[in-house]
Amino acid sequence: MTLSRKPLKGMRELTPGEKRIEDYVIKRLREAGVAYGFEEYETPVLEPLELFLAKSGSELAVKQSYNFTDKGGRKLIMRPELTPSLARMVAASGELIYPVKWMSFPVCYRYERPQRGRVREFVQFNLDILGVSGLEAELEVFLVLRRIMSSLGASRGQYVIRYSSRKLASGILESCGITEEEMAQAYAVIDKKDKIKPDEWEELVRKTIKDERNADTIIKFASCSDPDVPWLSEAAGGSEAFDEIVRFSGMLKDAGILEAQFDASVVRGLDYYTGIVFEVMDTGGKNRRAICGGGRYDNLVGMFGGQKVTGVGFGLGLLTLDLFLETYDLMPEGISGKHPADIFLAVYSDGERAFAVNFAEKLRDVGISVEIDITGKNLSKQLKIADRKSIGYIVVIGPEEVVSGRITLRNMTSGIETECEVSEVSGILIDRNLCGEAN
């Protein structure tokens, strides 16, 4: 019986080339967070099931998660998302300086069928602001999102930040008499709007919401693409939620965030959102899933007892982001093939090995990444290996070099050779690396 060569269904397995791509994206995300003063934190992968039962919704916590009973009889879950853990951590921390601005790169798990943009083990980027109840928090989060997208090379028009308000939606639905139990159904059907054809969607709404007038209200509401449309101001004018969304829309315009668009059909799936909700979508037809989803959750931290702490944040899927970057050809050229070693030392024969190893150690001492031959193959083969690993420089260490102390440094890209003393190599490499592009 031979062992399977595949990892478990949907589990994450990255080759060094794939890992380099992920590292590049993570670096950009982290830089964007740091630019606004966000700090990094971590929480456990394994959590008590109850943490997610109450807060994420049972669909996610039970049906779509890896959960099990451990040897001590405790019901556990592999986290399907991060926010409840963050809320607990904040609730438990005594001496935080608000506003808390934190970010993390959690590996999360969902028990679902893998498909485009969806796997069972995935990394996302979470960024949250806690302790700010004003819309300035939402605005800053939107600014971070725009910076992320532009730093990765996305241009306006390739993506859109769609936003709406849970408070506004629930207010409209309640005021027209939609019952508590219809509410979840109503959200679900509103969320469908952009996923199917307009006439099919209307049909679905009428089929789901029996009362004709309520169905009309839902159709009219979900079709609002500006908070200022007459129908909406008539239906919700004067309410706190309406004032808020109008004000936020104005703040976004003032800040020049033109990629943000109000869209009342944005709902987001998580149960704990209380205010503005938003998502980043590819505007093209190829990637139909949100790259990022988030919103305001003002009651989450308070559920742990103690004081109420407001929050706004998002989760951004690295996989959906990758698909976006691939779609628009935004991955930097050659990034997956870039080998870490700066220089390759070819060893002519075993007689020079001790000399070469010592030389390599000296280079490493000053921060140069060195790969030295350890195969003992002939020179031609050694150089072929260095070439195929795309290592930038090579040096051959043979009897002549050992005797003279002079070596020939070859740039493998240009083919240019530089003859110099062994002691000069590190200086030359460091100078050139500083001049080269730093990624």
Add this chain to the structure above:
RNA sequence: GCGACCGUAGCUUAAGGGUAAAGCACCGGACUGUGGCUCCGGGUAUUGGGAGUUCAAAUCUCCCCGGUUGCCCCA
């Protein structure tokens, strides 16, 4: 959980009832003082698994497994 499509060498594919084949990759050599090029040699396969039809199955049928993708749900 439901549906559609697809499974042949490490990868991409060919053979559509009659000897499993090619390119790339890989390994060895020409070649122990210089990589990308060239030449020579090597096939690495239970054709995803099992059953059935047939003198004969990679090929036809059925079941299972796996992959991709859509739905549910969502990063």
